[in-house]
Amino acid sequence: QKEVEQNSGPLSVPEGAIASLNCTYSDRGSQSFFWYRQYSGKSPELIMSIYSNGDKEDGRFTAQLNKASQYVSLLIRDSQPSDSATYLCAPEKTNTGNQFYFGTGTSLTVIP
Amino acid sequence: EPEVTQTPSHQVTQMGQEVILRCVPISNHLYFYWYRQILGQKVEFLVSFYNNEISEKSEIFDDQFSVERPDGSNFTLKIRSTKLEDSAMYFCASSGASEQYFGPGTRLTVT
Numbered sequence: 001q002k003e004v005e006q007n008s009g010p011l012s013v014p015e016g017a018i019a020s021l022n023c024t025y026s027d028r029g030s031q032s033f034f035w036y037r038q039y040s041g042k043s044p045e046l047i048m049s050i051y052s053n054g055d056k057e058d059g060r061f062t063a064q065l066n067k068a069s070q071y072v073s074l075l076i077r078d079s080q081p082s083d084s085a086t087y088l089c090a091p092e093k094t095n096t097g098n099q100f101y102f103g104t105g106t107s108l109t110v111i112p
Numbered sequence: 113e114p115e116v117t118q119t120p121s122h123q124v125t126q127m128g129q130e131v132i133l134r135c136v137p138i139s140n141h142l143y144f145y146w147y148r149q150i151l152g153q154k155v156e157f158l159v160s161f162y163n164n165e166i167s168e169k170s171e172i173f174d175d176q177f178s179v180e181r182p183d184g185s186n187f188t189l190k191i192r193s194t195k196l197e198d199s200a201m202y203f204c205a206s207s208g209a210s211e212q213y214f215g216p217g218t219r220l221t222v223t
Contacts, residue, residue, distance in 0.1 A: 032210050043203050043214040044155060088155065098143055098207055099168050102155040 003027065004103035006089050012109045019076040021087050021106050026070065029094030033065055033072045036088040038105065044088055048074060079110040114138040116215035118204050124221045125194055133189045133218045135204030144187045145205040145212060146179065148172070155203070161187065194222045 005024045013019045021035075032051050036044035050056045050063040050072065062075040072091070076083055086105040093099040117136045125131050137144050146158040159169040161179055178190045187206075191198055199222045205212040 034211065036214075043201075043217045046211055046213060049211055092210065096160075096168050098145075098210055098212065099157055099160055100212065102147075102157075104154045 003101040004089055004091060006087075006103040006106050008104055009107040010109055011106055012111055013079050015079060015081060015110055015112050017079050017110075019079045019083065019108055019110070021074040021076070021089075021108065023072045023074075023089030023091075023103055024070055025072070025089070025091040025101065027091060027094050027101065028070065030067075030091040031094075032092040033063070034090040034092075034100065035061075035063060035072075035074045036090060036102075037083075038086045038088055040086075044102075076108075079108075081110045081112050084109050114140075116204055116206055116213055118202075118215040118218050120218060121216065122219045122221070124223065127196055127222055128193050131191050131194055131220065133191075133202050133204075133220070135187045135189075135206075135215055136185050137187055137204065137206030138208075138213060139185070141206035141208045141213075143167075143207045143212075144179075144181070145207075146189045147203045147205065147214075148200040149203065149217075150200045158189070191220075194220075196222050198222050 035048040038044045048063040050065045056063045060077045064073045086107045088105045089103040090100040119134045144161040149155045159173045160167045176192045201217045203217045204215040
């Protein structure tokens, strides 16, 4: 089983719609989870962190975490063309000094 | 807003040469990291550094790689004898607690 699994996409949504990005992870001990956005040729940019089960909202972004199911998701409301990027799920590896697993990412395209 | 900076933005080197990639982490951060990303592939962890020593390293980080914090601001990654397969984007990141912030990266091309 891969450490982090994400649907590679591409995921296409129309402008103004909700984009839903999903991630499953294998490390049952992971306690911290991060979502990064990466534009082509650029570095990962932190957009959300979540540590507890449930939902966490920040502007148009909502992260959802279910540790029992080893599942974390990111919802983007009112999607904009500028949201078109690859979204990387990054759970923290158990018992490490802040080492992350990175998924291969989901490519999102928002169509104007 | 504080940010991680990296130099150079692009480095071209010949196989077998040594390269040093430089990073200036966010000033009050205590944890520093190097990652690499081969074109079209996922971000891969190389090494983490805390309290002037390596805290974690991956299988990729073999004897050809070393890291150093030579002064209070810089954090460097040295590749002793570059190989063609070292061609990648190298990202530095820093964190104060758990959230890691990435620099813009150095594109290393080994010819």
